Amino acid sequence: MLYLLFVITVITIGTFLFGYHMGALNAPQADICCLTSIPIGAKAFYDLPLCIPMSTTEFAVVTSIFTIGGLFGSLAASKPAQEYGRKGAMLWSTIGAILGPILMASASSMPMLAAGRLVAGFSSGMSVVLTPLFISEIAPKELRGSLGCLTQLSIVFGTLVSQLLGLRLSKSPYWRIILGLAAFLGLIQLVLLFFVIESPNWLVNHKNDVKQAKHTLRKLRGHDNIEAELTEMGVSAGQVLDEEERALLGSENDNASPSSTQEAPASTRSFLFDPKYHQVLKATFILLVGQQFLGATAMVFFSTSIMASSFPSQAASISVYIGIVNLVVTAIASQLIDRTGRKFLLNLSVTGMALSTAGLSVSLFLHWPTISAVCCVVFIAAFAVGAGPIPFLMVSELSPSEVAGIAQSLGLAGNWLGAFLVGTFFPTFKDLLGSWVFLIFTAAALAGLIGLRAYVPETKDKSIEEVWETRRERIE
Template sequence: MRQENEEGRNLKKPFLQTGSWYRISGRSSSLFGSTQAIRDSSISVIACVIIVALGPIQFGFTAGYTSPTQSAIITDLGLSVSEFSLFGSLSNVGAMVGAIASGQIAEYVGRKGSLMIASIPNIIGWLFISFAKDSSFLYMGRLLEGFGVGIISYTVPIYIAEISPQNLRGSLVSVNQLSVTIGIMLAYLLGLFVEWRFLAILGIIPCTLLIPGLFFIPESPRWLAKMGMTEEFERSLQVLRGFETDISVEVNEIKASVASANRRNTVRFSELKQRRYWLPLMIGIGLLVLQQLSGINAVLFYSSTIFQNAGINSSDVATFGVGAVQVLATILTLWLADKSGRRLLLIVSSSAMALSLLVVSISFYLKEYISPDSDLYATLSLVSVAGVVVMVIAFSLGLGAMPWIIMSEILPINIKGLAGSFATLANWFFSWLVTLTANLLLDWSSGGTFTIYTAVCVFTAGFVAIWVPETKGKTLEEIQQFFR
């Protein structure tokens, strides 16, 4: 951190100064003749989103890594199933630590500085896993990965929401979830062809590319405004909206929102009883917890084991198919997020997940009473696989991306750092709980496991219908006014 005395005030400076390529003012616009495309508002924002999306790709690669490597790592290092389950869940433990720190780091050093800090432990963690000779290095690497992922999972949707125009915000924040699914699919695909140590080396690539990319994008204008850096705030917003765009209205809205929030920099615990605080907190935390309790990480982390239990011989290929389907479904979400709205997508998504999980549960229950050599057994195996695929599609259409979008939109700016950290921590805690217990529950009863996840999805649909407001088409400032 650097501090300068400017107009009698000590102002915080971003950990990474915003990119120098756009610093020349409109008077020198002729120098940009060869980069006219950069000046278009959408292209400017989209370029920033593409760069920071490397972080969620790293997130997804971490999540998908355990599925194709389970058998090989257990064999090479002599681990038990419970030890490997611990390895898989440790990324969530690290992510919980990262989540605790994420909000304060993002507030203190900026969104870009936060992503830079998150990239380093990710790279080191993958190296630890790649060169592991025993479980201790394996566990340490997984914890370091998780720490970085915990910061990334909070910072990226917040950054994208803060730089996006209101008519594109839903679609652009959905890129966060799309990138996660791409990372999962890449882990599944590459895991078919390379051994687990080299696969860990490949996991370094996203963050290695992210670090230099951060030097070419602007810092979040809303964070700059909150820090009192008016000149840099307006410059950042101008490049995001285009040099020829009149940003005066948006500048005034952001300044008014920041001024309102800064009248009380700290919020007393007793004040959290106010509707403007407790309702967005409940909604944000509730959605992120229910997202994990739906069992999606149990499916993604251990999909090969689930397909083996279903009687599918080519379980790794089926796992890659699930990853590919998830990417395609999430691409559709980019279009739907700002068309049909967040609330409707959540209700449809959780309801469809409940139905598909119920089908999977019934299939596993019936197979306990049928001979493995019968045609009906083979049919039920295909039905259970189809149910898992439908569940993943339904998750990708709503429950995957929408909780992160809504969390980044509804948290009040003066408690966003602390509240966002707590919401992300809750998400990762339940992710760890689900991941740790998934193998044990599947060994206990596959049908019973999916019955539990079915009940959670039914509850989620009711929670959304009662409590979650529609935020489509509203500015962040309008959303905050609604809760007031």
């Protein structure tokens, strides 16, 4: 189990960096944009400007262009994940994880800063596809839910770390340290990935390398009792046997083709248009695309500016407290998910988000600062208990192995597109609608509850076949 924890720690560095970049520009926004006075005696790093003049619109573009990079990274992740493996694709993603922060930290203009965000976003987009897929394929069945939540937990932790650094390093020129530190973490992941095994599921289903799959599975589990897991991957009974047993029984060659029941990887076109995948497609859309329109991205990107009207001198600190709540509740959710089921937590989560955004609109309009802060905390807690961690996990649980990578890739591409739309247009709508802008998220949450009930089945303790069979019986 120690080696399993090591592997999961290494592969979640990429999703940690995703969360880190999501929150990195929040606290230092005014200092980066030259909207605050430069501290007396401040010295530039290597003759780089102390700040980069930008309007609110330009800064919103720089912030949200990260999601455009993520969109293309998510779309690009599926093919290398199939051809080079989960580990192989992650090695490629670390290149952007290193180069993007270097560009941002050394930026002398708005286009250069935006280019760095775009590259970092591309790397993060790949990571958010590959990490939950990798975890779902190496996690023991009894820990699949808890370990699956580590994707979101690492994202939340990354956001919190960048916000904590923002409290101390947001002033000129130290905001460059916040942006550049991520390159060091990307380098660490690159080095440690060489000590990580490949997914045994990928070795069986894409390389037909049963011998190596058995070796990696034994290393992950720390014992030899792996027959049942190999059978679930589609390995025939003869292939599961060790060499000595096969010699005695005259079994097939160890690297024979997998069981005839194993399906070949499907194409993106098949996933989109083949009727047998339509239920998976609908559920993926509701879980991953719908997540973005609940308002969490707006809260992460702009929590400091949202709170500034109510708590001018404490807005950045409140954003950190919100991040701590997010981390703690996400950790609690990871322990509950295998006990209560996915659907219960999702319904509880989305209901809480609908009520808190409605309350935030009213409290901001009536200038009730304490109630506004409480609504923000309740909103993040509600997101963390379900809508944050569960969609990443459920998509992999709902998807047959031949379309698992495609479902994650397309679903997260839609998720990134939603994040871009929210990140780009939220400041404009906030200026137009004032506090009532949050009612848009209330309406989206109510629509999400209807979609969850209609199209998303429970997956707790069920195989993919059992999930959809139960669903068909309930509809009939």
